[in-house]
Amino acid sequence: MEVRDPLSDALSALAHPARRGMLERLAEGDASVSDLAEPLNMSLPAVSKHIRILERAGLIEQRQRAQFRICTLVPAPLKDIESWAEQYRSIWEARFDQMETVMKKISKKAEGN
Amino acid sequence: MEWVRIERTFEAPIETVWKMWTDPALFKQWYGPNGMKVPVVEMDLVEGGRRKLCMQMDSPENTMTMWFTGEFKEISPPDRLVYTESMCDEDGNILSPEAMGMPPGHPETTEVVVELNEAGDKTLLKLTHIGVPADSGGAGGWAQALDKLGALVAN
Numbered sequence A: 001m002e003v004r005d006p007l008s009d010a011l012s013a014l015a016h017p018a019r020r021g022m023l024e025r026l027a028e029g030d031a032s033v034s035d036l037a038e039p040l041n042m043s044l045p046a047v048s049k050h051i052r053i054l055e056r057a058g059l060i061e062q063r064q065r066a067q068f069r070i071c072t073l074v075p076a077p078l079k080d081i082e083s084w085a086e087q088y089r090s091i092w093e094a095r096f097d098q099m100e101t102v103m104k105k106i107s108k109k110a111e112g113n
Numbered sequence B: 001m002e003w004v005r006i007e008r009t010f011e012a013p014i015e016t017v018w019k020m021w022t023d024p025a026l027f028k029q030w031y032g033p034n035g036m037k038v039p040v041v042e043m044d045l046v047e048g049g050r051r052k053l054c055m056q057m058d059s060p061e062n063t064m065t066m067w068f069t070g071e072f073k074e075i076s077p078p079d080r081l082v083y084t085e086s087m088c089d090e091d092g093n094i095l096s097p098e099a100m101g102m103p104p105g106h107p108e109t110t111e112v113v114v115e116l117n118e119a120g121d122k123t124l125l126k127l128t129h130i131g132v133p134a135d136s137g138g139a140g141g142w143a144q145a146l147d148k149l150g151a152l153v154a155n
Helices: A006-014 A017-027 A033-037 A044-056 A076-112 B014-022 B024-031 B139-154
Strands: A060-065 A068-073 B003-010 B036-043 B050-058 B063-076 B080-088 B107-119 B122-133
Touching: A006 A017, A006 A044, A006 A076, A017 A033, A017 A044, A017 A060, A017 A068, A033 A044, A033 A068, A044 A060, A076 B003, A076 B014, A076 B024, A076 B122, B014 B024, B014 B080, B014 B107, B014 B122, B024 B036, B050 B080, B063 B107
Parallel strands: none
Antiparallel strands: A060 A068, B003 B122, B036 B050, B050 B063, B063 B080, B080 B107, B107 B122
């Protein structure tokens, strides 16, 4: 098994619509495994597999309550993804600065004629 | 996943801002910030049309080039432009994240959504930049899911 970094694990975990759906549900509050399975048209082993992937990525925690397994969303990896995405903001801001410069040059030329 | 939303108001008419994105000669002049050049830009400005560009960074040791390709998904002048972009080789063959040494789940394709709104003689630009992981099946579902998750993370 290859060594992966936490960010890649989180990105991979988000890369499946069923898992994104589970996280959206958990964003509204804790849920049991059967709650998470209910809207999905898949077998319980398949559901468990997705839950394990989310857990290994640090995106959810599970605990036992009576006969239920309760899942909780852990937001920290999502925040890490957001920070990582922020680098693209500064690239675009630099581009837009340059776009402004170019447009000013164009309008000066137009006024000069 | 890359998810950035930026808004900026430009003191220029909407048609001018639209041309900045769709006229290759103008696009070259602003798209390469911080010392990067854009020596090649090809735009087939129809929905489904190909988009290809080269970015070049000169340093004393060598010249680094990166190629990107994709297609225009929506073109509605002068207010909405949507295109995809992936890293590729010089011939336009898409390079997968795995080929670049990245684990699965890393974005293979980027989707850029540009929305322009007139505000008097100024233009409000809204840009959304979405990275679409290789095994996720498309950007549309991402945007919705990330909206909800993003709201949660903000709290």
